[in-house]
Amino acid sequence: SQKIEQNSEALNIQEGKTATLTCNYTNYSPAYLQWYRQDPGRGPVFLLLIRENEKEKRKERLKVTFDTTLKQSLFHITASQPADSATYLCALPRRYGGSQGNLIFGKGTKLSVKP
């Protein structure tokens, strides 16, 4: 079955440093991969999508890479700020013959940025 692993449950870094989160998947070749942010008591919020034919995508201080050979995505937050503290989720579309868009999520990595 399709599986996603986010290697770290928690990541603590100092303000101003770059946070790097990892997402690995198995038994699957997804057409795209998404990253979401979730704050306590709230639902996930979409951040970025990267497609299988894209190596890298950037949005402001965020950068996502996608290595389909390694079956891995890296999510970077540069010049991190305490406001970046949240849980970050990796998500892939389920693979089956039905509708598109249903997502498989990783457990998430809880990022804490200390001032």
Added chain:
Amino acid sequence: EAGVTQFPSHSVIEKGQTVTLRCDPISGHDNLYWYRRVMGKEIKFLLHFVKESKQDESGMPNNRFLAERTGGTYSTLKVQPAELEDSGVYFCASSERGGGRNNEQFFGPGTRLTVL
């Protein structure tokens, strides 16, 4: 524009009782999804509506769960009778027809269900 809303935000019920969760998607969004997060686990897909039709309900745990989307607008998820293992946070999400450019799903804040 209002986001996805869910009601109630919290529900505490006893085993064997019935609970109905409601989701109001973003206006105009054809796709509506239900997900659930059990403590310590990842968010898992339950069901997908396209307008009023169930596109995929392969994630529904068992026949104690019934989802409806009358008129293709809001959706309800009923659990009857509730069991202890049904406890968790139930998220609803919606997206545009075809998913939009990024297949972005817009999530509600969730309903935290506790079954005692």
